[in-house]
Amino acid sequence: MTGINRQLGRYFIIVALLSVGFITLVANISINLFFSNYIKETRSKDDLKVVHYVEQLYSDNSGLDPQALMIIMHYAYSESVTVRFRDMQGNIIWSSGTPETMHDTTRDYEADDSSLAFQGYPLHYKDKKIATIDVGRPKSIISSLEDKQFLRTINSVFASAFLFSLVLAILYSSRISKRFLKPIYQIKENAKLIEDGKYKKLNNVETNTYELHDLSISVKELADRLDDQDTLRKRMTADIAHELRTPLSILQSHIEAFMDGVWEPDIEKLSVLHNEITRLTKLIKELSDLSVIEGDEIELNKSEINLSILLHELIDSFEPIFIGKNIHLHKKIQDDIRFFGDEEYMKRIIINIFSNACKYTNDDGDVKVTLEQLNDTLILTVEDSGIGIPKEDIRHVFERFYRSDLSRNRGTGGTGIGLTITRALVEAQNGKIRIESEVSKGTKVIIEFVHEI
Ligand SMILES: Nc1ncnc2c1ncn2[C@@H]1O[C@H](COP(=O)(O)OP(=O)(O)OP(=O)(O)O)[C@@H](O)[C@H]1O
Ligand SMILES: [Mg+2]
Numbered sequence: 001m002t003g004i005n006r007q008l009g010r011y012f013i014i015v016a017l018l019s020v021g022f023i024t025l026v027a028n029i030s031i032n033l034f035f036s037n038y039i040k041e042t043r044s045k046d047d048l049k050v051v052h053y054v055e056q057l058y059s060d061n062s063g064l065d066p067q068a069l070m071i072i073m074h075y076a077y078s079e080s081v082t083v084r085f086r087d088m089q090g091n092i093i094w095s096s097g098t099p100e101t102m103h104d105t106t107r108d109y110e111a112d113d114s115s116l117a118f119q120g121y122p123l124h125y126k127d128k129k130i131a132t133i134d135v136g137r138p139k140s141i142i143s144s145l146e147d148k149q150f151l152r153t154i155n156s157v158f159a160s161a162f163l164f165s166l167v168l169a170i171l172y173s174s175r176i177s178k179r180f181l182k183p184i185y186q187i188k189e190n191a192k193l194i195e196d197g198k199y200k201k202l203n204n205v206e207t208n209t210y211e212l213h214d215l216s217i218s219v220k221e222l223a224d225r226l227d228d229q230d231t232l233r234k235r236m237t238a239d240i241a242h243e244l245r246t247p248l249s250i251l252q253s254h255i256e257a258f259m260d261g262v263w264e265p266d267i268e269k270l271s272v273l274h275n276e277i278t279r280l281t282k283l284i285k286e287l288s289d290l291s292v293i294e295g296d297e298i299e300l301n302k303s304e305i306n307l308s309i310l311l312h313e314l315i316d317s318f319e320p321i322f323i324g325k326n327i328h329l330h331k332k333i334q335d336d337i338r339f340f341g342d343e344e345y346m347k348r349i350i351i352n353i354f355s356n357a358c359k360y361t362n363d364d365g366d367v368k369v370t371l372e373q374l375n376d377t378l379i380l381t382v383e384d385s386g387i388g389i390p391k392e393d394i395r396h397v398f399e400r401f402y403r404s405d406l407s408r409n410r411g412t413g414g415t416g417i418g419l420t421i422t423r424a425l426v427e428a429q430n431g432k433i434r435i436e437s438e439v440s441k442g443t444k445v446i447i448e449f450v451h452e453i
Pocket of ligand 2: 355414
């Protein structure tokens with residue numbers, strides 16, 4: 001394995017070199033291909049010039065004597081071509097020779113004719129073809145000294161660019177990749193901080209790359225969630241210890257008093273013990289329920305329920321508790337609302353919400369229960385005029401063991417599991433639950449189900 005920094009640097013260098021190499025190749029090919037037409041045209045124009053020159057010389061001298069041939073030879077040399085005459089049968093009768101044979105310093109053309117491409121033109125005298133003139137030029141299109149020099153210059157420019165980009169890529173790749181990787185390193189560091197449990201010490205990641213920005217936000221949110229969970233876990237341990245300690249110490253003190261003969265176990269004292277045992281049993285049941293809903297999928301035993309009747313029955317069973325706190329109960333229940341769901345779970349849901357409304361509402365308060373069907377949706381609301389939930393706690397109350405400080409300070413008991421279970425049971429039946437609340441004004445729990453029958 002190797003560092004991302006090195007890998008990026010390597011990619012930079014490869015890409016830079018490949019680009020310059022590619023440009024060099026393309027430039028060479030295009031010079032050869034695209035200029036060849038232009039050069040061909042220029043050549044045939046130049047060839048005709050040679051032909052006219054020879055024709056002119058022929059007609060001026062009424063033939064070609066050795067001196068005229070010498071002039072043609074010089075002319076051919078100056079034009080960097082080879083001139084050949086062929087008789088009417090096609091036999092070569094004279095050749096100016098390759099320019100090299102005349103002048104040693106020119107290394108431009110090969111010495112033999114095979115490197116030359118000849119183009120034949122008729123030689124006219126007095127409107128009659130008397131021979132053929134071949135004008136020979138090197139086969140390679142880019143052949144003249146200037147053309148070759150041009151290509152060489154271009155290639156040396158590309159070679160320098162090649163070297164220059166290599167040096168630049170080496171020098172800057174590490175700097176550029178460092179700048180690019182900075183936020184990634186910060187995110188990596190944040191992940192390490194999360195691993196060490198330092199959720200609040202995360203670095204601020206500065207980046208203008210969307211993906212990295214999103215990643216850093218996700219990591220930060222993950223840290224916040226883990227921090228919340230951590231706090232919840234600590235609270236939970238304290239709460240469970242507290243929940244267990246209180247009934248157990250009551251049980252212990254009562255039993256010790258009975259054993260020491262300080263107290264007689266009368267019905268009143270035994271019922272105190274019974275209540276504490278009931279609390280302990282409830283706590284253990286809730287904990288085991290929680291392990292069920294947090295484990296596999298909740299199994300539903302669905303049947304058609306008359307929700308209106310069920311709600312009336314549960315309100316009746318809660319009535320004594322409400323009356324005990326002098327809470328005024330208002331109901332607005334639409335008749336005959338039916339729902340296809342799990343009756344036991346529906347009871348649990350309603351009981352949990354009622355018990356909260358009762359627990360967190362002061363004496364002489366109000367609780368309003370509404371059940372109605374709007375289009376396809378069944379809406380159950382339980383609204384109380386109780387202590388309310390602080391804004392920052394509302395989003396947490398469905399988390400296991402979460403209890404707002406308001407309810408903790410009032411010593412209302414409870415383990416903070418009720419709403420966790422309630423939400424799981426609502427969602428298992430494709431419903432939704434939400435809470436609206438204002439401190440000291442009250443809380444409204446809204447549960448919605450899609451009407452399936
Ligand atoms: N009607 C309400 N009014 C005010 N606060 C509420 C109400 N319902 C819930 N809460 C807040 O939400 C917290 C979580 O509620 P939940 O029902 O899960 O737990 P609990 O009532 O504390 O304990 P239990 O597990 O016995 O139900 C409560 O501790 C309380 O702070
Ligand atoms: Mg509760």
